[in-house]
Amino acid sequence: MTGSIDRRGFLGAAGSLPLLASGAAAQEADDASAAKASVRLPYQEESRARRMKWWHEAKFGMFVHYGLYSIIGHQEWVMESEGIPIPEYEKLAAQFRPKPGAAREWARLAKRAGQKYMVLTTKHHEGFCLWDTATTDYNAARHGAKRDLVREFVEAARAEGLRVGLYYSLMDWHHPDGARCKDDADARERFVGYAHAQVRELLSNYGKIDILWYDVDWPLTPQQWRADAMNRMVFDLQPDIIVNNRNGLEGDFGTPEHRITAEDRAWESCNTMNYGWGYQRSDDQWKPAKRVVNDLTLCVQQGGNYLLNIGPEPDGSVPRGSVETLEAVGAWLRTNGAAIYPADGRAAGAFGNYTNFTKAGDKLYIHVYFWPSRSPAAAVLPSLRPETVVAVGGVRTKVLSARLLKTGAPVAFTQDAIALRLTGLPEVPPDDPTSVIELTCEGTPYVRHHLIRPEWPRYGVNVGGARSS
Structure with missing residues (x-):
């Protein structure tokens, strides 16, 4: 984008704003798509302005990273980063028991924070599903919680008047075909069918869904994933939905991560409240409200959205540091929302010293x-x-x-x-x-x-x- 300013430039202008380097960034650097493809679905192109209107007005959303990794408390990549054997990791499923009403607490906090939509990790890279899926018994309805947590999330967000987003990781460390599908055609057929079936369930069983947030398409190309067919299915099931760009296709919006960098299209910066996405019990490096307000402002100034993460504790409680920061941001937005929500971006080509x-x-x-x-x-x-x-x-x-x-x-x-x-x-x-x-x-x-x-x-x-x- 002509005249755009990246996050480094802003922080240089802001001087002493604290910069938190994220350990997750190094992990995620290895997760780039095997290849990128430019596939333009006519319906998606023709309907984008209508489908995206609410999203452009919303500006600020809540990301929720919650899964078995929350029990360990070493962030969401712990299974791979610490090399935990799958039979050992599976034992966590029986211990995964979020308290009743946890999703309502998330949604109420999001509303108090001035966030307009929420995105939940329905299945992260660990492969454990938070919904009652017919594709595998490795899910929250069969173990531990014995509840459909996606349903609880969708109902909680709707009760607070928030838009509903579902995150889905294509990469799967648990599925037996999740890695060998790269070189084994039969395994690929099984695994791609599995992913398509899970996406179909998520977009068929919970009423209207506003966002599908794909993540990490390792180890397959968009053609191998049949990503265009997947998106056609998505729009057939949910004509008003918007999709991101992490299944190897361009999607409706870009997703710069751990950075604020404007794109020449719709984009959304996603970032963490401390060092990681999932709960890290020893991490108290919370971004202060000033940092969050200024990052949100920078996104809006450059014409983008801001998706800010919480990593709930094992029982689903939101860490106190996240609550305090988000409530302070919400109080600020109640006074200053006129400077954020109706803003249309590209207000400036440079920053002042303060x-x-x-x-x-x-x-x-x-x-x-x-x-x-x-x-x-x-x-x-x-x-x-x-x-x-x-x-x-x-x-x-x-x-x-x-x-x-x-x-x-x-x-x-x-x-x-x-x-x-x-x-x-x-x-x-x-x-x-x-x-x-x-x-x-x-x-x-x-x-x-x-x-x-x-x-x-x-x-x-x-x-x-x-x-x-």
Whole structure:
């Protein structure tokens, strides 16, 4: 996308925002598709704008990684990363007993957080199914819980007015044909049939499903998976559904992971609250609300969505660190939602030292994540007075009015061809973790401070021994 800014660029601008490297990223680097294919299904192409409308408006969703790995508490890749023998790992199935109402707790938390949709790992790479499937007895309805957890999830999300997404891993470490299908044609026929049957069940037994979130198509190519036939089946069963791009096909939206990188299509950044997707009982490196709010803002500013994960504990409880952060984000969104949900992306081509930007119609929203209270340089530089000043170079639209979104209080400002200066602001930030200033503009707003370089009056200070004008 022209003028796009990746996550590294944003964090460079944000300075001291904490950066959490994810151990999961290294594991997932080996899971690329065996090949990519460009298959355009006519129905999918023709109906995409209609099917995606709600998703573009939603902006913020909850990912839920929950399975047998939650019992061990070493993240979701533990079976492979620690080489646990399959007969040993299978013993966890009898111990997998989420408490009644766990899914309702997730859904209520998502709603309080301002998230508009949820995606559940119905089967992760470990191969254990959370629904009552006829394809295998390795499922939650036959062991431990003795319940259909997918049904509970779907009903919980709907009860809170949230859209429903189902994650499905094509890669399977447990199925006997899951690896040998790569070179064994008979095994491939069995395993691909198994995957198609499971997807059919998930999209047939629970009413309307809004998202199918494929993951990891190792070890087969899209042709070997019969991915185009799978997607045709998906749309036959669920005409309004949207699908991602992780079955080797382009899908309806891209899925950058552990990074925020705009694409020239619909895209959704998925990320974790700490280091891993699944529950890690010793991991207390929770992203603070400021980080989550700013990552969400960056996604929206660049025209994408943000899918933020929780990894429930063995009984389905949400770790306290996730709850505290999400509730703080939700409180912020209840005040500042106008700067997020209706925003249409591409508000800016650059960031300030302490600001980011979103826009909706003629409104430009300045997100101030490091409040620039009373700079000591104000005694020398008139441009930093009076009191606290928020200054933005390269605002390419005439500003008509400004106000603090938190309080509604009007904000004084001056504007010329180079800079917009919002003045007389309070010394203490009016909101937490990020304060937002709403500008009403004469037209569609856009910000890019690089644009002022050729226009800036230059005086040649001391060039040739004298100031030139």
